[in-house]
Amino acid sequence: MSAEPKIVLDTDVKRRSTGSTGERSPRRAGVVPAAGHADLDPRALRADFPLLSSDRPGGRVVYLDSAASAQHPRSVLDAMDRYYETTHANVHRGVYAIAEEATRLYESARVAVGRFVGAPRPATEIVFTKNVTEAINLVAYSWARHELGAGDVVVLTEIEHHANLVPWLMLAQDRGVELRYLRLGADYQLDVSDIDRLVDGAKLVALTCASNVLGTVVDLAPVVAAAKRAGALVLADGAQLVPHRPVDVAALGVDFFGFTGHKMLGPTGIGVLWAREEILEVMPPFLGGGEMIRDVRLDGFTPNELPWKFEAGTPPIAEAVGLGAAVDYLSAVGLERVHAHESALTAYALDRLASEHGDDVTVFGPAADPVRRSGVISFAVRDVHPHDVAQVLDTRGICVRAGHHCAKPLMRCLGVPATTRASLYLYNDEEDVDELVDALRDVRRLFG
């Protein structure tokens, strides 16, 4: 292993870390890797994930909670360790070598992450935040409080995560902004039949790309088109999409786009806001402090250039390095393959749940569909509370989530207090699904 701290853009590191499956597909800006590779081998990939290894202390876990947070490949952990062991220093303005190198690593991670989602100008349009929640709050505080006032309209949907609801509810409270909602329609898709009337007069449409509860992948095109016609900007929450499919923010036609590192094999503590440069330019800063200024006087300050204008204080440097390694890993595997694998596995899971459990297990989400459905599977076991389901599954080492998944309005709409949710990712396979399906038989036996 080379002693030189390397990060990102090194296909050899990636190929080594992904073992036999790492095909050579150097990532290029905005380019979606071509489909048609050999199928992804989740078992071989699992060897890259220490927590998922079968000789983990405490035993192998069947990890079906990646929608809450994904596990990390060794390459991400190594990149962060290597950074701390060889290159840690505060970024920007340091004149000594390791400070310069830390800055280079931080800024090259920014570019790598930006290219990963097709940002046209990654060096200036990618703002690192703490998570996607902070990215959305940044827009709500900086852009919205600057641009919107009493009577202005923001359109949301009833399937949003609280992260894309509460900042707007707070804005409504503060500024008298009116909130309107797209509703859930047939087959758990958003009802866009009345979209033009709904967005009429709106200044912003803020919606998720994919539901963290239903597994619905939102068809953004009609919403973006209607917003454009109405002169509204669009904010898309990509937290549940970016980890699973190739994304090109420019092609999506959105104006703001947020996502979060820990759901895409990266560390916690880092998220991303992308926005078009023209918009970021005119937005006032969000948090104030060091790093985000060009000049400070006792009677005022001049904000820094993009993107640092929005990055007050010492940023999450190691986390950025880790996120850079995560997008490298995902690119080396190939997002098309991840997507194809998850679609097939989701179809398998829905099929097995239906054939083994029939009416005793109800799935809240669309039918299997490679375009309109992700690998997030929320369900109810007849007469058994989700907490009890998750508890029984835990005794078999199966990790699922039970609760409202930070989407209480959606829970009300579904008419349940909570659901059990299993979510699939690149390292899951049919065996994991079989374990789940079998264990649900124990659940029904215990409470039946």
Add this chain to the structure above:
Amino acid sequence: MAGLEDLYREIILDHYRSPRNRGELPIPPAHRVEGFNPLCGDEIVVYLDVEDGVVSDLKISGQGCSISQSSASMMSAAAKGRTVAEVRTLVRSFKSMMSIHESQLGTDGDGEEGEDDDGSDDLLDPSSLGELAALAGVVKFPVRIKCATLSWNTLSQGLDEVESAES
């Protein structure tokens, strides 16, 4: 590692499948109080009739997991017909059964600790709690403790409200 049988004792499942004192009471004269477990969205509603210092009737509605529902059911059976003072002792004893273990487990036990632990001289021994002792196994599953104590905190709040309304 704690096994499922520590949590899902037969008596607990029995109360879950056939909850006692389920329903509502007309208000007034009954007092109605709601409790929420923000973690999981469970809701419990306790209806409480207090006459001459005695909990003469008590009904439970709402929804939740087997632990919160069976705990509420057992609580209703144990509290009904007792004096307010006896019920308060019962509440303290139950919560202490849940919280002593919490501190032993080294969790922060937010919300369950504190005021109910003092004056412990009048606490009932877990062995004299009858069926309720079956819930002692819940402490081995720290995230579920809040499920078990939800109805008790709600009842406790209800008694406070009844008393402050009278004074």
